[in-house]
Amino acid sequence: MSKSAIMNTYGRKDVFFKTGKGSYLFDENGDKYLDFVMGIATNTLGHCDEEMSKVIKEQASSLIHLSNLYWNYPQTDLGQKLIDKSDMGAVFFCNSGTESVEGALKLALKHGKTISGEKNKLICFNNSFHGRTLGSLKVTNEKYQKDYSVDSSNVIVVDYNDPKMLEEVFDKNVCGVILEPIQGEGGIISSTAEFMEKVRELCDKYESLMILDEVQCGMGRSGEYFAFQKYQVKPDVISLAKGLGGGIPIGAVLVSEKYKDVLKPGDHGSTFGGNPLSCSVALSVIKEIDEKDLLNNVKSMSDYIIDSYESLKEKYHLGEIKGEGLLLGFDPIIENKKVLDKLYEKKVLLVGAGNNVIRILPPLNVEKNQIDLLFEKLDEVFSEIDKC
Numbered sequence: 001m002s003k004s005a006i007m008n009t010y011g012r013k014d015v016f017f018k019t020g021k022g023s024y025l026f027d028e029n030g031d032k033y034l035d036f037v038m039g040i041a042t043n044t045l046g047h048c049d050e051e052m053s054k055v056i057k058e059q060a061s062s063l064i065h066l067s068n069l070y071w072n073y074p075q076t077d078l079g080q081k082l083i084d085k086s087d088m089g090a091v092f093f094c095n096s097g098t099e100s101v102e103g104a105l106k107l108a109l110k111h112g113k114t115i116s117g118e119k120n121k122l123i124c125f126n127n128s129f130h131g132r133t134l135g136s137l138k139v140t141n142e143k144y145q146k147d148y149s150v151d152s153s154n155v156i157v158v159d160y161n162d163p164k165m166l167e168e169v170f171d172k173n174v175c176g177v178i179l180e181p182i183q184g185e186g187g188i189i190s191s192t193a194e195f196m197e198k199v200r201e202l203c204d205k206y207e208s209l210m211i212l213d214e215v216q217c218g219m220g221r222s223g224e225y226f227a228f229q230k231y232q233v234k235p236d237v238i239s240l241a242k243g244l245g246g247g248i249p250i251g252a253v254l255v256s257e258k259y260k261d262v263l264k265p266g267d268h269g270s271t272f273g274g275n276p277l278s279c280s281v282a283l284s285v286i287k288e289i290d291e292k293d294l295l296n297n298v299k300s301m302s303d304y305i306i307d308s309y310e311s312l313k314e315k316y317h318l319g320e321i322k323g324e325g326l327l328l329g330f331d332p333i334i335e336n337k338k339v340l341d342k343l344y345e346k347k348v349l350l351v352g353a354g355n356n357v358i359r360i361l362p363p364l365n366v367e368k369n370q371i372d373l374l375f376e377k378l379d380e381v382f383s384e385i386d387k388c
């Protein structure tokens with residue numbers, strides 16, 4: 001065992017997990033943990049779903065990877081499926097959330113460039129999280145860069161859910177606005193309908209692209225396939241990853257019919273994006289969400305968590321529960337780390353977010369008894385803390 005072989009970029013718990021099944025992880029001693037982190041909203045169907053594992057084995061023995069210089073059926077089938085679910089026009093596949101955001105931003109910059117040389121401003125929001133890539137294009141041969149320069153002075157940061165402030169800074173030089181319909185890392189904050197509609201209205205007015213980052217809240221986690229479907233708006237671009245592959249790396253940029261030809265051959269690319277292995281797994285995730293009616297399970301289990309939380313909240317004077325579907329969070333009022341550490345000692349995994357929030361991120365097929373276990377352990381933890 002050589003932990004020092006790994007760069008020290010994460011604060012990790014001192015545990016090696018060896019196997020997983022459904023909502024549970026098992027460590028190397030065979031100890032069982034309730035996992036409501038789910039790879040941070042990624043393992044849509046829990047750990048090692050049987051159908052998913054079967055598809056991985058089958059696809060791995062027929063075709064794993066080839067270049068996007070050729071076609072493969074899992075890619076086109078998945079593209080069509082995502083279009084059907086979202087009512088968008090076309091899809092670009094990549095491998096992660098941050099890459100799906102990069103693709104979306106490039107699309108907005110290219111769109112701006114087709115209108116005017118000055119239309120290159122991007123609007124984003126306080127508390128947002130869109131990824132961590134820095135600048136591979138910046139250090140790549142100039143010919144790939146020409147339409148895509150982002151100077152930080154062209155990035156305008158606005159308060160989330162503040163339509164007035166947004167209107168004040170918006171002008172014809174904005175090529176795109178990017179937001180999460182539900183801010184995840186920022187602390188589980190949902191966009192108001194008024195705000196979402198204002199973004200749409202201003203993007204229409206100034207011919208700017210409305211980009212929704214659904215990397216964390218998409219793929220059924222909100223109770224709809226896409227969180228935007230809870231609002232009366234349709235975006236121009238959607239970024240997807242995490243839950244799309246249920247644990248297999250895959251990301252996607254979805255673009256509306258109107259803007260689907262903005263990016264031309266050579267404008268963007270990805271070596272691994274759209275490989276048959278990850279696409280067939282994503283197809284199997286969608287198939288299972290549909291066949292097992294998991295969007296309804298998300299809604300009913302979400303209500304069950306919210307109801308169960310109410311009595312805990314009253315008993316220990318906790319903050320409100322926030323979010324949608326199975327992307328939920330609450331402020332424990334005391335330091336969240338203290339609660340998370342004590343839960344971990346009791347073999348329950350939850351993860352923090354934003355300013356002192358604790359996220360609850362079960363798989364979409366979570367069962368009531370697993371939620372009961374969570375609340376039993378939360379009750380124990382808060383009662384122990386109360387006694388200190």
Ligand SMILES: Cc1ncc(COP(=O)(O)O)c(C=O)c1O
Nearest residue numbers: 096097098129130131184215216
């Ligand atoms: C909303 C959102 N966008 C983008 C990302 C980046 O995704 P990745 O870590 O796959 O690059 C994340 C990751 O947490 C996210 O929550």
